[in-house]
Amino acid sequence: MLTVRVIPCLDVRGGRVVKGVKFQGLRDAGDPAELAERYEREGADEIVVLDVSATAEERAAACGTVAEVRHAVGIPVTVGGGVRTGDDAGRLLDAGADRVSVNSAAVANPGLVREIADRFGVQCCVVAIDAAATGPGGWEVVTNAGTHRTGIDAVAWSQRCASLGAGEILLTSWDRDGTGSGYDLGLLGAVAGAVRIPVVASGGASGPGHMAEACDAGADAVLAASIFHDGVLTVRDVKRDLERAGVPVRMEGLS
Amino acid sequence: MGGPTVTIVRTGTANTASVVAAFGRLGTRAVLSDDPDAIAGAPMVVLPGVGSFSAGVERLSATGVDRAIIGRVDQNRPTLGICLGMQLFAGSSDESPGVAGLGVIDANATALPGSVSVPQLGWNRIEADPGCRILRNGEVYYANSYKLDAVPVGWRGAMTTHGDRFVGAIERGPVVLCQFHPELSGAFGAGMLGRWIEIAGGVPC
Structure with missing residues (x-):
């Protein structure tokens, strides 16, 4: 059966992996290619590379970093940050990304989702949605690294993205990101129940327990950054715990 | 890097960097x-592949590569098709009704069922026919919405289940057609590519 993916996320700024809470107070966490290689050895199912400075500073994601990560690992690499046009996506794919993630630019121009799906395939087209709670059972899309509240309903937006050709939703809870208090399971369940495409849970995990909860809520994959960078838990540790919790994960070569 | 060179068909849509990198790690x-x-x-x-069947x-056919590829497979010369690069060998696909494929395999590519997440993105298990020389049992990475349903006559295959049971890959001598992505299937995929290179190396040009 299809297993749940465990995905370390590398937030990259200026060619280095950084970590911080809500993209503030960033600290250095290492070299992207070295970390990616270590995570593959530990059993990571995919690597996500996000250029956290791209949107705020209006610059294109670093193709050089993508190429280095690509050469280092034999697992899928998804890249996001600052993708505004189909040509931006094409450059990242040429540099070695397997999938490209769009966020703020897709909210401003939903046609971008269709363009990427048509030109590069549905499976290449990931839409990252940052969502913040508006009240019980309600979430709105936030953009531009959390600085702009759009008023757009996050569940309706995820359905629109799927109909435009998105092949996956990378769903980050803006309220939980960096807090370690667990994924927003209500948000996750609402979006996973509304679309047929895979949904990746992001924002708030501090351990395998949170990840198992996310899978129960309907996530097809779980993403985390700081818990892996800090070295407190390896990907292997997390997958063993998920397996014990009854979540199907790829354990081959990890025993 | 010494040894043989592998030629990757430039399709215009497929992201070939992963394939190039995977062979590079094997010294090819x-x-x-x-x-x-x-x-x-x-x-x-x-023959790598992402994008749509019709494209x-x-x-x-615009580049004339279709006849070259068909000729290679007919003559059992070392050829590896990946993902869409496997489905293109079928006669047709539900993804692009009315469009004729390469027709090397007498099959129609069908959609994954509505009961499971589509596209299938992630790692799933393949169970290989014991007679396979290149394919083995293991966990591999998929990114697909369409699939072939049965191993064609004259080929050996490996099957996977995502809603339906479907063809993960088939092999016939040095010809391997994979629905999954060996170049993205970690150490298992690298092992498979290594076996293909080894078997391909024993085939005279």
């Missing part, structure tokens, strides 16, 4: 080409 040089003569004569050829067929 990879070159890109859309020249039918070069592809017909190359010791090893990879893939159009591109191959």
